[in-house]
Amino acid sequence: MSVLVVIPARYASSRYPGKPLVELTGATGEKRTLIERSWRAATAVSGVDRVVVATDDDQIQAVAQSFGAEVVMTSSNCVNGTERCAEAFDALGGGFxxxxxxxxxxxxxxxxxxxxxxxxxQDDPMAEVATPVLRCDGRALNGFLDDRKEDRVGGTTAVFTQDRHALYFSKEVVPFTSRVYSDDEATPVFHHVGVYAYRPSALGAYPRWEAGPLETLEGLEQLRFMEHGRTLLCVEVDARGRQFWELNNPEDVPRLEKMMREMGHP
Known part of the structure; x- marks a missing residue:
């Protein structure tokens, strides 16, 4: 299967404007922008035929091209990363x-x-979209529950069928469990990781659909596929002791830099 990786990046983030251009210091003391580090992560994936940055911002385009990335310019009308990926895929003429x-x-x-x-x-011909999920241990689950008690939105959770087809994603902690788990104990709750792999047919249809009530309420772009009857596969992954975190707010910068130092990430 031929594979295209698209890295959607916009400047006008409501929570953190200019986020892709923020510099992060790695374990060696070298500073690299967030967009470069994301591009390096994409190029480390095996079996990929092409990697592009998709943006609507000239500054991001210039910085990405300076470290050797291919850039596809997209419109400022894309409301989420899936829409920007769809536009970039069309701009490249498909073929993946x-x-x-x-x-x-x-x-x-x-x-x-x-x-x-x-x-x-590859293994599930019924699936039109795939996304990773991690089984929470007690420490992670209790962190999610503490967030909700304090009226904070923590991670997204996922529930799925026995064949791993998604039933729902939520910023609430689902499924409910009355048990208290020890820190290292496996739980029935799965944390959703925001990476997606799409078949072109589903990706191409996505921008033509209006956002439904569930997507609007939860603020989760993947629910649009489910609200339109598309099959979304939850792939359980193993972190292998690896730390990872998304940069959503300025206070996430020191957390990411600390993780990179601890892992020896350059």
């Missing part, structure tokens, strides 16, 4: 069996997460 959305704010995404998604689509 799988399109991966590797978000431009997740530079520590392990390469095997993406490789597992591609294999998931």
């Amino acid at each position: 069996d799988v399109v991966v959305n590797l978000q431009g704010d997740a530079p520590l995404t392990p390469h095997w997460f993406v490789e597992d998604l591609i294999k998931g689509l």
Whole structure:
């Protein structure tokens, strides 16, 4: 299967304007922008035929081209990363069996997460979209529950059928469990990781659909596929002890830099 990786990146983030151009210091003391680190993560994935940055901003385009990335300019009307991936795919003329959305704010995404998604689509012909999920241990689950008690939105959780087809994604903690789990104990709750692999037919249809009530309420772009009856595969992945985090707010910068130092990430 031929694979295109698209890294959607926009300047006008409501929570953190200019986020793709923020510099992060790695374990060696070298500073690299968030968009470069995300591009390096994409190029580490095996079995990929092409990697592009999709943006609507001239500054991001210039910075990405300066470190050797291919850039596709997209419109400012894209409301989320999936819409921007669809526009970039069209601009390139199609021609790929799988399109991966590797978000431009997740530079520590392990390469095997993406490789597992591609294999998931290969192995499940019914699936039109694949996305990774991680089984929470007690520590992670209790962190999610604490966030909700304090009226904070933490991670997104996922529930799915026995054949791993998604039933729902939520910013609430689902499914409900009354048990209290120890820190290292496996739980029935799965944390959704915001990476996607699409078949072109589903990706091409996505921008033509209006956002439904569930997507609007939860603020989760993947629910649009489900609200329109498309099959979304949840691929359970193993972090292998690797730390990763998305950069959503300025306070996430020191957290990411600390993770990179601890992992020896350059």
